[in-house]
Amino acid sequence: MKKIYLFFLIFIVYSEFQGQNPACTDADSNLIYAYSNVKDSYESNNIQHLKYYADKSLKSFGDAKINLKECGCDAAFELAYNAMELIEKVEKAPTYEDGRYFVKKAKEITQNSITELNKCTIPKNTESVATATERVGNDLDALQQEKEKLEQQRLALKLKEEEILKKLDAQKSKELQLQKEMLIKEHKAALNLNISTCNKVLKTYGSTSELPSYDKNDTDLLSENVEAIKAYYLNITKDINMTYLEKLNLIKIN
Incomplete structure (x- = not known):
């Protein structure tokens, strides 16, 4: 009962x-x-x-x-x-x-x-x-009622605490997602600026070859942490610069 x-x-x-x-x-x-x-x-x-x-x-x-x-x-x-x-x-x-x-x-x-x-x-x-x-x-009796009242208050407070923690976690996840999106956008812009500069130098020395712009979607990177995203774009930058140096070495000044 x-x-x-x-x-x-x-x-x-x-x-x-x-x-x-x-x-x-x-x-x-x-x-x-x-x-x-x-x-x-x-x-x-x-x-x-x-x-x-x-x-x-x-x-x-x-x-x-x-x-x-x-x-x-x-x-x-x-x-x-x-x-x-x-x-x-x-x-x-x-x-x-x-x-x-x-x-x-x-x-x-x-x-x-x-x-x-x-x-x-x-x-x-x-x-x-x-x-x-x-x-x-x-x-x-009255004593049992008071004891159970306090227990219900404790349970309600616990539920409220869990609700607060869930909301804070959701807010944190949203902030982190936005931070990653901004980070990807900034790195892609930096990559294409670097590519544009390299192509201008190649053109100045008479090369008809050029580096392609970076237009990958990269939405899969949103599942990675910030450090992994930075490392990914650092490696892409290294590869682009290596290709750029190879193209420079092919230029002959008559």
Whole structure:
């Protein structure tokens, strides 16, 4: 009987948790994306990247403030407001260390804001558990009810933590994919610039031979890591330069 009770209790409490204010759900997503960018800013090794990711987080903080206000979670709102104020100072920071100080503080505050929002959106009072108990007609005593209420809150927090981690992983994967696409684009442009320069030199010395432009799709490289992509284009560059030298050696100046 206890197992049946627990099953329905988990189902009902979790259903109530899932049916929370949409503004709270949106605020949660906003804060997660803001935190992801603030974390990237903190992990940056130069001031340009630090400021880039800090600036990128501002829109998410702005959206979070609007949704947190509607959600009614004042504690999370105040923390998000404070974090955003710190991030706004990064742009004018004269040094990497100054900017990183603001980012570090904002990162900690954003984590606390997410925690406070979780507290707001998870059923906290005895009424939720008592209602669930009424529905399943169970006669467990008050102490057992309190114990099981706390267990449901723990499970809900665990589910929320897993959801946050999944969203952060998805955001990271998206950022990495974009980074790879940009890296491939830059290397292909550099290759073709090198080829164009080599062809101009060959033409200057009267050679009718020329190197073909590099127009491969290279989308398969997106499954590789950044180091492998760089190594691939380095080898292509070496091959092109070797071919170029061979063509130069064939030129005869009369």
